[in-house]
Amino acid sequence: MVRVIRKNEKRELGQALVEFALIIPLFLLLVFAIVDFGMGFYSWITVTNAAREGARVGAVGADSATIQQRVRDTAGSLNNSNLTITVTNAQGNSGEEVSVGVVYKYTMITPLSTVIKLFAGGNVGPQINFSATSKMRLE
Numbered sequence: 578m579v580r581v582i583r584k585n586e587k588r589e590l591g592q593a594l595v596e597f598a599l600i601i602p603l604f605l606l607l608v609f610a611i612v613d614f615g616m617g618f619y620s621w622i623t624v625t626n627a628a629r630e631g632a633r634v635g636a637v638g639a640d641s642a643t644i645q646q647r648v649r650d651t652a653g654s655l656n657n658s659n660l661t662i663t664v665t666n667a668q669g670n671s672g673e674e675v676s677v678g679v680v681y682k683y684t685m686i687t688p689l690s691t692v693i694k695l696f697a698g699g700n701v702g703p704q705i706n707f708s709a710t711s712k713m714r715l716e
Contacts, residue, residue: 609687617705620655620683625709627652628679631662632711635675641667648679655681671715678710 631648639647641664648662659682666675683705 606687606689606692610689613685613687613689616686617683617707620681621707623652623655624679624681624707625711628677628709628711631664631677631679632675632713635664635667635677635715636713637716638668644675644677648677652679652681659683666715669715673715674712675715676710676712678708680706680708682706 627648630651631644634647635644644664644667645662649657649660652660661680663678664675665678666673669675685703685705
């Protein structure tokens with residue numbers, strides 16, 4: 578079986594490769610941005626839950642070190658070196674509020690900050706701070 582190549586078909590042989598080369602960077606950026614968003618959302622939920630757990634331990638009369646350890650245990654999947662915990666009014670009087678604040682510096686894995694700055698002029702850094710504060714009354 579002999580295939581006959583017409584004159585117009587010769588010019589279109591590399592067209593698919595060129596289209597693929599133009600689209601693949603955008604496709605990969607989109608896929609990694611979706612993964613990055615999911616990981617960031619998970620980190621935000623974990624920070625919120627860790628602050629709530631710390632406030633609950635503080636509400637039953639725990640000291641500041643115990644509260645901070647509970648927050649670190651709850652946020653165990655996050656990088657502890659990027660975690661900042663503030664505790665106010667630990668072991669106060671009954672009826673007062675104990676407040677636990679948690680800040681986590683999330684580092685993005687995709688270069689979205691440069692893409693956003695390039696196209697939109699916005700400023701989203703390679704690190705995003707997720708913060709949560711939880712208050713509960715002392716028992």
